Amino acid sequence: MATTNSHAQSSSTPAKPALRKPVFIKVGDLKPETAGLTLIAKVLSSEIVLQKGLVASASSNVRNVRIAECLVGDETGTILFTARNHQVDLMKPGTSVIIRNGKIDMFKGSMRLAVDKWGRIEVTDSVTFEVKEDNNLSLMEYELVNVAE
Numbered sequence: 001m002a003t004t005n006s007h008a009q010s011s012s013t014p015a016k017p018a019l020r021k022p023v024f025i026k027v028g029d030l031k032p033e034t035a036g037l038t039l040i041a042k043v044l045s046s047e048i049v050l051q052k053g054l055v056a057s058a059s060s061n062v063r064n065v066r067i068a069e070c071l072v073g074d075e076t077g078t079i080l081f082t083a084r085n086h087q088v089d090l091m092k093p094g095t096s097v098i099i100r101n102g103k104i105d106m107f108k109g110s111m112r113l114a115v116d117k118w119g120r121i122e123v124t125d126s127v128t129f130e131v132k133e134d135n136n137l138s139l140m141e142y143e144l145v146n147v148a149e
Contacts, residue, residue, distance in 0.1 A: 022100065028076030028135060032111055032142050035103035040124065041072040041081075042131050043095045048088065072097070072113065074127075077135030081113045087121055096127045109141045 022038040030037070050067040070081040070091040082105065083091045090097065101119035105112045115121055 026076040027072070027074045027079055027137065028132075030079060030104055030111060030113070030137055032104055032106055035101075037102040037104070037113075038098070038100050039074070039102065040096065040098050040127060041074050042127055042129075043081075043091050043093050043097060044071040044073060044078065044131060044133070045093050046070040046083070046088070046091050071136075072099075073131040073133065075129040075132055077132050077137055079111060079113050079136070080138040082107075083121075084114075087115065090121050090123055096124050098122045098124050106142065109143060110138050111140070111142070112138060 025037055025039050027039065027041060046068050047070075048066060048068045050065065052065055064085070066085055066088045068083045068088045068091060070083050071078055072081045072091075073079065081091065081099075099113065099115060099119070099121055102113055102115050103119070105114050
């Protein structure tokens with residue numbers, strides 16, 4: 001009777017890394033220059049700040065560029081979210097979203113939440129929390145200080 005060695009077979013195929021459960025963070029806990037953020041927020045407002053068509057020089061392809069500043073928040077506070085191109089369509093006022101792998105960009109000394117090509121925005125069911133609108137983290141100004149050793 002032949003027996004197979006399952007250990008030998010499994011060692012030849014690399015094991016897939018286990019998926020980690022996302023750790024959800026609250027808006028009030030966001031810090032400058034952080035990344036890998038996952039949070040649930042409600043879109044309070046969305047305003048297009050840039051909309052133009054770019055013409056590629058090598059061909060006549062026209063690419064539209066759209067950027068919107070969206071105020072998003074949860075029960076701990078609000079922050080400005082910079083939506084780019086197709087993200088603008090998802091960030092409609094009143095919509096609840098899950099922001100996956102978001103990051104904090106600094107713009108003129110204040111925090112902005114953004115999602116680049118490594119992140120994702122998902123529209124989700126309506127949230128039950130009341131947004132705390134009097135704690136806007138984008139209104140706080142930060143200053144880069146070099147510490148001498």
